[in-house]
Structures are given as structure tokens and as C-alpha cells.
Amino acid sequence: MPDTKDLQQALLGWFDAHARTLPWRAGAEGARDPYRVWVSEVLLQQTQVARGLVYFERFLAAFPTVQALADAPEADVLKAWEGCGYYARARNLHRAAKRVAAQGFPASYDAWRALPGVGPYTAAAVSSLTLNEPRAVMDGNVRRVMARLHAERTPTDAWAQARADELLDHARPGAWNEAVMDLGATVCIPKAPRCGACPVSAHCAAFASGQPAQYPAPKVRAEARAVQAVAVLIGDAQRAYLEVRSGRLLGGLMGLPMQEADGGDVPGALAALLARLGARDPRPLGVVTHGMTHRHLTVHVYAAHAPHALTDTGAAALARLDQKLLALAEPTQGTLFT
DNA sequence: AAGCCGGGGTT
DNA sequence: AACCCAGGCTT
Numbered sequence: 001m002p003d004t005k006d007l008q009q010a011l012l013g014w015f016d017a018h019a020r021t022l023p024w025r026a027g028a029e030g031a032r033d034p035y036r037v038w039v040s041e042v043l044l045q046q047t048q049v050a051r052g053l054v055y056f057e058r059f060l061a062a063f064p065t066v067q068a069l070a071d072a073p074e075a076d077v078l079k080a081w082e083g084c085g086y087y088a089r090a091r092n093l094h095r096a097a098k099r100v101a102a103q104g105f106p107a108s109y110d111a112w113r114a115l116p117g118v119g120p121y122t123a124a125a126v127s128s129l130t131l132n133e134p135r136a137v138m139d140g141n142v143r144r145v146m147a148r149l150h151a152e153r154t155p156t157d158a159w160a161q162a163r164a165d166e167l168l169d170h171a172r173p174g175a176w177n178e179a180v181m182d183l184g185a186t187v188c189i190p191k192a193p194r195c196g197a198c199p200v201s202a203h204c205a206a207f208a209s210g211q212p213a214q215y216p217a218p219k220v221r222a223e224a225r226a227v228q229a230v231a232v233l234i235g236d237a238q239r240a241y242l243e244v245r246s247g248r249l250l251g252g253l254m255g256l257p258m259q260e261a262d263g264g265d266v267p268g269a270l271a272a273l274l275a276r277l278g279a280r281d282p283r284p285l286g287v288v289t290h291g292m293t294h295r296h297l298t299v300h301v302y303a304a305h306a307p308h309a310l311t312d313t314g315a316a317a318l319a320r321l322d323q324k325l326l327a328l329a330e331p332t333q334g335t336l337f338t
Numbered sequence: 339a340a341g342c343c344g345g346g347g348t349t
Numbered sequence: 350a351a352c353c354c355a356g357g358c359t360t
Contacts, residue, residue, distance in 0.1 A: 045356045051346065085344030088358075119357045140355050190354075191348085218353085222341075248343065248359095292344055293355090320345065 007149075007203045008169045008176070014199035015179035020186070022049070023056060030132035030174045034105045035066045037129050041122045042093050046086055049185065055084050069094065070101035078252055078317035087252055087319075092117025109135050120161075128173040136164035137177045141184025147216035148188060151205035155216050225295045228261040230269045231288075232279055233303045234310070237329040241277075241308040242316055254316040256325050258299065266300050279306035285328040290321045297321065301328050 019025070024040035027033050039059055043052045062080040063069035069077070074094055081090035096115040106112040108131065113123040124135035136142075138161045146163040147155040155163075169176040187194045193212045195201045206212040233256055234241035242254040257277055261269035274282060282302040290297040299321075313326055 042356095046344075046354080048346075048354080083345080085346090086356085088343070089356090092357085117357070121356055219355095221353085250344085290344095291350095294342065294344095 003203055004167060007167065007200050010199045010203070011179050011183065012169060012172060012175060015175060015182060018182070018186075019178065020049075020182055023053070023060075025178070029172065030129070032129045032174070034126060034130040036060070038118075038122075038126050039093070041125045042089050042117060043084070045089060045122070047084065051084075055081070066097050066105075067101050069097040074252070075317060079315075082253075082317045083320055083323075085319075087250065089117055091252055105130075107131065109133055125177060128177050130174075132174060134168060134170045134173040135177075136161070136168040136173075137181065138164050139181065141181045141188070144190065144216060145180055145184045145188050148193070148206035148212055149200070149204050151209055151215055153215055153217045222294060224291070224293070227295045227297050228264045228266055228269075229258055229297060229299045230261060230266055230273055231256040231258040231299050231301045231325050232270075232273055232277060232282070233285060233301060233325070233329055234277070234279060234306050234308055237326045238313060239310040240313050240326065240329075241306070242311045242313065242318075242322075250319045250321065252317075253319050253322070254311065255318060255322040256301075261300075270300070270302060274304060277304070277306045277308070279304040281305050288321075288324045288328065290324060299325060301325055303329070 022040075024036045025032070026036070040052065040056055043055050043059070047055070059080050062076070063072060072094070074091065077090050077094045078087060081087060084090075096117055099115065100106070106115065106127075109123050109127040112118050112126050113120070118126070121137055121139050124137040127133040128135050128137070138157070142164050143155055143160045146160045146167075147153070150163060152159065164180070167180075183198070183200075187198050191213060195204070195207050195212055198204070198207070201207045204212070206215040240256065243257050245251055245253050245255050257273060259269045259273040259276075270282060274280070282304045285301040285303050288297075288299045288301060290299065318326075
């Protein structure tokens, strides 16, 4: 591509003037603190920067070093991750920290890629930012920027990675990667790109087309499945019987006993759940709806009695779903507005 | 290649 | 309420 040098110079010049100041960007370019960069990149998978900032500070306060993380019980790690979602990220980060604490930080892209929870994106980010290794990151921001530069409506992963590889500035790979992602996050945004503020609009085929937001075409998404379930509260909002969730959904976190209602058979699911718990005297508390990417949960919550040990709910790592379920049990303090 | 895994923001 | 966003792992 003839104008690659111009494009690189324009974008890096913009980045040098407008880079976001973020707590994981401390340290020399190409030689950043690997622990902070790694934690931030895992945290920022599927999480926007504004929200990631809160979790980053909380996580670093709880586990200031990779050794501290490796030494912590998994329950403590999940507690620090509570509410952030995709909890496999936290469990993989914890497993990987044990390896890093024993063997030292990986010294290459390939070594990073071998850690659990580190895929092509995270390995490229960490190896470029901390080792100055020339690896082009490819995430949602980069895919969108590449699609627009080339006016490509349907960029595949392989195509976008190849375009990112072509443009990578090998002299400053870390800064380049941050620059492309900052551009995608703050200027080349999905809905209404701010082309007037873009340092590379002169190189952009989508801008030239006059319809930059048409690139890339929106992805077809699977419809969320509606799921009915019942949950049983034994105890109250502060102390309740909690189970460790197993399986893929919210696995590893604590939560109220819950039972999916196959075919929408809520009474049947309630009966089955009460029988499993040896619980009696069910009393309806309310209904909670909770959206997750691939399903829309409607949970019918009942209070009941059973001889089970109660747990301090404030100390357990709970998903947002369970925080909503427990909120139904809060004592009614509603005299102010009645 | 396709489906699964949370949660929050915007409209 | 409906829609948008999105990396890694599993199958």
C-alpha cells in the first residue's frame, strides 16, 4: 500500500497528542508492567473501558502482584471479579497466575498465548506493550477501523488480521496497537463515526464513500432464548442458603438454589427444587427478569424453610442475577412514599 | 464454523 | 423494552 507510511505517521502523531491516560499505561512505551497490562487486557475483554477502570482498581488493590494473585483462594479472586461477568476470565487468570508466579512472565507472544485465557488478541496486546514484539492486535475496534479504511462490509477474522498486520508500525508496535484501539474507541465509533476528528480520514475509503457508518455491516445475532426458572430463598437477604453454581452458567460463583422450568412448567420445577432441598412452606416473593446475551431469564422466587446452613451473602461472590434475587427479600421500608 | 459465556450502555 | 457491543474456549 503506497501511503502506509503517511497513515502510520498521521495516526501515531494523533496518538502522541491524544492518547487516553489509563492506569495500565504507566511505564515506558514497549516496556510496560506485564502484570498490569495483562490484568487490564483480560478485564477489557467484552468490557468497556469506563467499567473496566473500576474493576482494575479493585482487582489491583486486592492482588497488587502476580504472586499475591497466585497465592489467593479462587473464592477471593471471584469476589474481586463479582458483577463483571464472564467469570471464566477470572478463573483462567488465576490459573495462569499460578504458572507465572512459578515460572516468570512469558517472554514472547507464543509463550503468552500458551496461558489459559490468553488468546490471539491478548497475546498480541501484552507482547507488543511489554516486550515490544511486533504483533498487531485484532479486536472489535481494529476490525471496524480496518473495514472502514478499506470499505469492506464483511471483514472476516483472517482478512482483518492481515490488514492489521500490513499496517503495523514495526518501530512502535505497542504504541501503534494502542493508537488503533483508541481511534476505534473514541473516533471511529460504531454508530456515528467522528470523521471530522479523524487523523486518517484522508486514507479512509469508507469516509470517501460518504457513508462510513455502513462499514462493516452489522453481524447477524442469535436470538436470546426465553427461559423460565424458579429459585428458593432459605434465610434472608443478609444470611441465606447458597450453593456453589456448577456447569457453564455462572459456574464457580455462589447463588440461590435454582431450577430451570423445562417447558415453562414452573410448579413442577418448584416441586422438584423443594424436594431436592427438603424445603417446605413455599411463599412467593416475586419475579425477577435478567437478560444475558443468549437468554432472557424469568425467575420465580419463593421463600421457604429448610435445615440448611446459612452463608453471609455479603462475603460470597455473587452474580448480578443473585443480587437481584436477594433484593426481593429486603425488608419493605416503603413507608416514606406511601 | 458455530455456539456458549455476563453485563452495561444507548436508543 | 429492544438493540448493540465482543475475546476465548468448547464442540
